[in-house]
Amino acid sequence: MRVRFEGEEIEVEAGQTVAGVLLSKGIRSWRTTRGADRPRGLFCGIGVCFDCLVRVNGVPDVRACQRVVADGDDIRTQTGVELPS
Amino acid sequence: MRRVVVIGAGPAGMAAAREAAAHGVEVVLIDAAAKLGGQYHRQDALEPGDRFGSPVAPGSAEAALPEVEHVADATVWAIEPIDGGHRVHLRIGPADGPSRQGRAVEARAIVLATGAYDRALPFPGWDLPGVVTVGAAQALAKGQGVAVGDRVVVGGTGPFLLPAAVSLIRAGARVVEVAEANAAVTGWLTSPRGALAGWSKSGELARYAAALVRRRVPYRSRTAVVEAHGSEVVESVTLARLDARWTPIPGSERRVQADAVAVGFGFTPQSELALATRCRVSDGFVVVDAAQGTTAPGVFAAGELTGIGGADLAAAEGAVAGAAAAKYVGAAVEPPLRAMARVRSGRRFAAALAAAYPVRAGWHDWLRDDTIVCRCEEITKAALFRAVDDRDVGAARSLKLVSGVGLGLCQGRVCGQNAAELAGVDGTGFAKRPIASPVRLAELAEEEPIESPIDAEESGSPLGVEY
Ligand SMILES: Cc1cc2nc3c(=O)[nH]c(=O)nc-3n(C[C@H](O)[C@H](O)[C@H](O)COP(=O)(O)OP(=O)(O)OC[C@H]3O[C@@H](n4cnc5c(N)ncnc54)[C@H](O)[C@@H]3O)c2cc1C
Ligand code: FES
Numbered sequence: 001m002r003v004r005f006e007g008e009e010i011e012v013e014a015g016q017t018v019a020g021v022l023l024s025k026g027i028r029s030w031r032t033t034r035g036a037d038r039p040r041g042l043f044c045g046i047g048v049c050f051d052c053l054v055r056v057n058g059v060p061d062v063r064a065c066q067r068v069v070a071d072g073d074d075i076r077t078q079t080g081v082e083l084p085s
Numbered sequence: 086m087r088r089v090v091v092i093g094a095g096p097a098g099m100a101a102a103r104e105a106a107a108h109g110v111e112v113v114l115i116d117a118a119a120k121l122g123g124q125y126h127r128q129d130a131l132e133p134g135d136r137f138g139s140p141v142a143p144g145s146a147e148a149a150l151p152e153v154e155h156v157a158d159a160t161v162w163a164i165e166p167i168d169g170g171h172r173v174h175l176r177i178g179p180a181d182g183p184s185r186q187g188r189a190v191e192a193r194a195i196v197l198a199t200g201a202y203d204r205a206l207p208f209p210g211w212d213l214p215g216v217v218t219v220g221a222a223q224a225l226a227k228g229q230g231v232a233v234g235d236r237v238v239v240g241g242t243g244p245f246l247l248p249a250a251v252s253l254i255r256a257g258a259r260v261v262e263v264a265e266a267n268a269a270v271t272g273w274l275t276s277p278r279g280a281l282a283g284w285s286k287s288g289e290l291a292r293y294a295a296a297l298v299r300r301r302v303p304y305r306s307r308t309a310v311v312e313a314h315g316s317e318v319v320e321s322v323t324l325a326r327l328d329a330r331w332t333p334i335p336g337s338e339r340r341v342q343a344d345a346v347a348v349g350f351g352f353t354p355q356s357e358l359a360l361a362t363r364c365r366v367s368d369g370f371v372v373v374d375a376a377q378g379t380t381a382p383g384v385f386a387a388g389e390l391t392g393i394g395g396a397d398l399a400a401a402e403g404a405v406a407g408a409a410a411a412k413y414v415g416a417a418v419e420p421p422l423r424a425m426a427r428v429r430s431g432r433r434f435a436a437a438l439a440a441a442y443p444v445r446a447g448w449h450d451w452l453r454d455d456t457i458v459c460r461c462e463e464i465t466k467a468a469l470f471r472a473v474d475d476r477d478v479g480a481a482r483s484l485k486l487v488s489g490v491g492l493g494l495c496q497g498r499v500c501g502q503n504a505a506e507l508a509g510v511d512g513t514g515f516a517k518r519p520i521a522s523p524v525r526l527a528e529l530a531e532e533e534p535i536e537s538p539i540d541a542e543e544s545g546s547p548l549g550v551e552y
Contacts, residue, residue: 013131014131014133015119015129015130015131015132016130016131016229017130017228017229019225019229020130020225020228020229020230020231023225023229023231023233024229024231028214028215028317028318029214029317029318033463035462035463036463038212038463039213039214039317039318040212040214041214041215041318042214042217042221042225042233043205043216043217043218043221043460043499044202044203044205044217044218044220044221044499045217045218045220045221045222045223045224045225046124046202046220046221046224047117047180047522048202048355048495048498048499049460049461049495049498049499050461050493050494050495051460051461051495056182059181059182059183061181061494062180062181062182063180063181065221065224066117066180066181067179067180067181067182068119068130068179068180070179081461081493081494
């Protein structure tokens with residue numbers, strides 16, 4: 001199985017979350033905040049804090065720690081928060 | 086329809102489902118995760134299959150939870166009262182995906198077993214990537230086989246720091262140090278006369294402590310991470326000795342190289358569904374009677390939602406709640422006296438644990454004016470205090486409105502209690518959220534199939550046992 005992160009192909013396994021994939025590749029930060037443009041990545045790990053948001057297949061505000069990857073997913077960093085959408 | 090809906094498939098929810106099913110009622114067990122187990126029994130997501138049985142084949146020979154329909158990857162985002170029960174709304178499918186499927190399940194009795202999440206205290210640099218909660222480190226290590234960093238400092242308070250440190254090591258990290266802000270956990274583990282002697286978890290914790298000793302991981306009490314440094318990610322941290330109030334002792338600061346920090350200061354219950362069903366909550370925890378009944382008719386609660394006491398207590402409470410819920414929908418149920426006895430002893434240890442590992446107010450001194458208090462809205466301590474000084478803030482709701490704290494996507498889950506404590510107001514209001522989990526607008530507009538409206542069958546009576 002493969003996904004793309006910022007256009008780059010990554011080999012993944014079934015059951016991995018987006019956060020699991022990124023951290024296993026040494027990627028720690030994948031969002032910037034709207035206000036001060038500060039980097040963000042994983043924080044609570046269980047879907048509570050909404051710090052770990054990414055864009056998956058064009059859809060923003062997906063929690064990286066909760067989303068399990070699917071073959072061909074296109075994962076991108078995001079700025080701020082776009083909900084409600 | 087004799088149906089019980091159980092929300093949350095951790096130790097509490099699984100026990101509730103098993104117990105209710107054993108009394109012949111139909112059980113729907115809903116969890117946001119793909120596999121059963123919750124936090125304590127979190128399974129390796131990369132392994133095929135489910136250790137607790139085949140969830141897709143209820144009633145099959147190998148299923149550990151017979152007659153239970155396990156709805157996986159399903160988030161409960163609202164519960165509404167209906168005549169004679171409740172309607173539970175869920176979205177099923179990839180987390181936060183717009184194509185999730187809607188479903189609504191009605192039941193006369195529901196068991197809330199939604200668990201808890203780590204409390205994190207703010208400190209300068211706590212918003213840098215690489216600073217995570219101990220629960221996050223634990224969940225990533227157990228569920229994904231990934232360590233959150235190569236050189237990790239673990240800090241906070243309570244026995245949970247120990248298993249998290251051991252999991253990090255197993256996932257390949259070097260744990261640089263474990264910093265316990267209160268007195269050493271290891272002290273009471275070895276004291277046969279201590280308040281926690283006989284606690285079912287003591288043996289397990291002693292094994293974790295021994296594993297850390299073998300690896301020569303320094304374990305320091307009265308110590309905390311008071312700052313994380315780095316530009317894009319954590320590069321180092323400052324640890325300091327604390328006085329009895331948790332104020333850092335000047336001159337005791339040490340700078341340590343680390344690329345990740347895992348912090349946890351106890352747990353906060355996941356109470357939004359309980360508040361949505363109008364259960365009474367005290368100090369953040371759902372109030373229950375001896376049968377795990379809440380103040381809302383037909384709503385039972387079990388596990389960390391009702392108090393923090395570990396997996397065994399959660400499972401015992403779940404068993405009681407499952408029996409009580411089955412009785413409520415009309416099954417013949419004997420009072421589960423053994424589980425009730427386990428609950429009582431578990432609660433004694435939980436109270437001793439809470440007394441031994443409190444959060445002390447000296448953490449307020451870790452913050453500087455420009456330290457972020459609310460991570461979502463990027464509100465600093467100075468901005469929070471300015472807002473509080475400018476207006477008369479009496480409760481969490483007005484604190485939210487004047488300062489902006491808690492108005493972000495996490496809805497105050499992370500910052501609410503901390504901000505309320507800093508501002509000196511009651512924080513319960515932060516847990517009141519109209520939607521328990523965000524749904525997209527398009528999803529809200531969608532119609533969802535509603536299953537088996539409740540028929541006007543005879544109404545069961547709650548498990549009214551006294552002890
Ligand atoms: C991240 C984390 C990791 C932990 N790891 C350990 C550990 O390794 N060892 C240990 O001794 N203790 C651990 N704990 C402490 C642990 O919480 C308890 O000991 C035990 O798991 C509590 O059981 P429970 O059944 O009350 O809740 P949990 O085990 O937390 O189960 C709650 C379940 O409810 C589900 N849920 C919540 N809200 C919803 C919703 N709206 N819709 C659908 N599903 C929902 C969650 O997905 C979860 O599976 C951990 C705690 C946390 C927060
Ligand atoms: S890390 Fe908190 S929601 Fe993903």
